[in-house]
Amino acid sequence: MDSRTTIEAMLRADLRGRTAYGAPQLDVPVALNTNENSYPVPAVVVEAITRAVAAAASGLNRYPDREFTALREALAAYLLRSGTVVSAEQVWAGNGSNEVLLHLLQAFGGSGRTALGFTPAYSMHPIITTTTGTTWVDGLRGVAGGGAFDLDVASAVEQVREHRPDVVFLCSPNNPTGTALDLDTVVAVHDAAPNTLVVVDEAYAEFARPGTPSALTLLQGRPRLVVTRTMSKAFALAGGRLGYLAADPALVDALRLVRMPYHLATQTQAVALAALDHADLMLETVGAIKAERDRLVAELTAMGLDPVPSDANFVLFGGLEDSHTTWSALLERGVLVRDVGIAHYLRVTAGTPQETTAFLQAMSDLAPQHRTASTPMTLSTGARP
Structure with missing residues (x-):
């Protein structure tokens, strides 16, 4: 019996087979997947x-x-x-x-x-x-x-x-x-x-x-x-x-x-x-982030996608034929967003204007091939938001 099997047998029964929390931490030019504030501490x-x-x-x-x-x-x-x-x-x-x-x-x-x-x-x-x-x-x-x-x-x-x-x-x-x-x-x-x-x-x-x-x-x-x-x-x-x-x-x-x-x-x-x-100084970026969030909603809508109006520093957007395929295609372009396990939807953090522009340009290129006519809300079995 190998060590992994041994530990699995010793683990609490209600924890066996579960997956640890794991938002990807990748070295990419534009990281917009964990709702961090993109602005450095002043x-x-x-x-x-x-x-x-x-x-x-x-x-x-x-x-x-x-x-x-x-x-x-x-x-x-x-x-x-x-x-x-x-x-x-x-x-x-x-x-x-x-x-x-x-x-x-x-x-x-x-x-x-x-x-x-x-x-x-x-x-x-x-x-x-x-x-x-x-x-x-x-x-x-x-x-x-x-x-x-x-x-x-x-x-x-x-x-x-x-x-x-x-x-x-x-x-x-x-x-x-x-x-x-x-x-x-x-x-x-x-x-x-x-x-x-x-x-x-x-x-x-x-x-x-x-x-x-x-x-x-x-x-x-x-x-x-x-x-x-x-x-x-x-x-x-x-x-x-x-x-x-x-x-x-x-x-x-x-x-x-x-x-x-x-x-x-x-x-x-x-x-x-x-x-x-x-x-006061630490919160100065909040207004700028909210502006980028609203920009995301407006421009994703113009692309024929389905963003959810947001009160946070991120936007959940639907209208995607295959959300994981789009996630991968964005990553190939150096943009990391979050696949939250909801079919046809991805989540993107509102970052700096430059980061928002990079994401929107990549999404604009992808949208014609990646969007779908309908966006039913379905949670996949392999992931959670």
């Missing part, structure tokens, strides 16, 4: 981060602030900029929002419990759910009165009542579709599940179009509601690995039961604090 902020990490370096013989108090206060202050009053006691953070989601499932999921999400949505929700021994329930997006990727309120409520999950995931804006939720949907799902934790993943909230509401405004009086955010996208800090949530202080306190001691390194806290000190 030089002023680089200098501030360097100074902050250097100042902390001599104290690395000591453990970091376990409660990351200054960072929680800074994150609460940042959320106040949008008009939402959140106290530091309501804030929790981790090494990327994925670790924050892991903490939630460690605390409120587990063996004998279930989590429900509405497919297609963020692929890490079911992956993290499974790693905690929680049963994943694949909910469906209803189409009544809306587009193929809209979440129908009545359908969502019915599914929550049917499955009675311990955790419900909502994405707004949703990944990979870019569609945002109205607050009535969040409230309806919350009220339909009186014993359920409702997690609203707002990783792309800063890119939403004007008038798009945030579930942060619903937190007051709803101790079962959680809103997760990240500094990876709008803050161009994907390499910094800092995600966070806002929730009732009692829920935040419960997460202390499952986090590893001193889980946020001193350097991580220093980097995030320096970035938050320069929030």
Whole structure:
């Protein structure tokens, strides 16, 4: 018996045969597949981060602030900029929002419990759910009165009542579709599940179009509601690995039961604090990215393709005869986008104007041969969004 077979036999039964998360990391001229912010960290902020990490370096013989108090206060202050009053006691953070989601499932999921999400949505929700021994329930997006990727309120409520999950995931804006939720949907799902934790993943909230509401405004009086955010996208800090949530202080306190001691390194806290000190500068690229996103929607439509109007920093577009064939053809032209496992659709990140132009030129060349007359929404069995 070889080592791989031996390890497979020892692995937890619910993990056998599964595939690890693996967005391609390829050396290409135009990488638009993981929704990173294409703009580098501004030089002023680089200098501030360097100074902050250097100042902390001599104290690395000591453990970091376990409660990351200054960072929680800074994150609460940042959320106040949008008009939402959140106290530091309501804030929790981790090494990327994925670790924050892991903490939630460690605390409120587990063996004998279930989590429900509405497919297609963020692929890490079911992956993290499974790693905690929680049963994943694949909910469906209803189409009544809306587009193929809209979440129908009545359908969502019915599914929550049917499955009675311990955790419900909502994405707004949703990944990979870019569609945002109205607050009535969040409230309806919350009220339909009186014993359920409702997690609203707002990783792309800063890119939403004007008038798009945030579930942060619903937190007051709803101790079962959680809103997760990240500094990876709008803050161009994907390499910094800092995600966070806002929730009732009692829920935040419960997460202390499952986090590893001193889980946020001193350097991580220093980097995030320096970035938050320069929030205005870090967010200056958001408007430019939104303009490129809207440009993608307009020009893909003009090509006879079917882009989904987006509130995120990416666009899901359909109208393709064979999405993987188009993905490969774009890659041959040096452009890497994301095959999210939805037949006839691909997802492209809104990058710099130069990157957008490179993608659109390549797609314009391919569109006449690659588009199809119909675009049914079908999830393939070999991939997930």
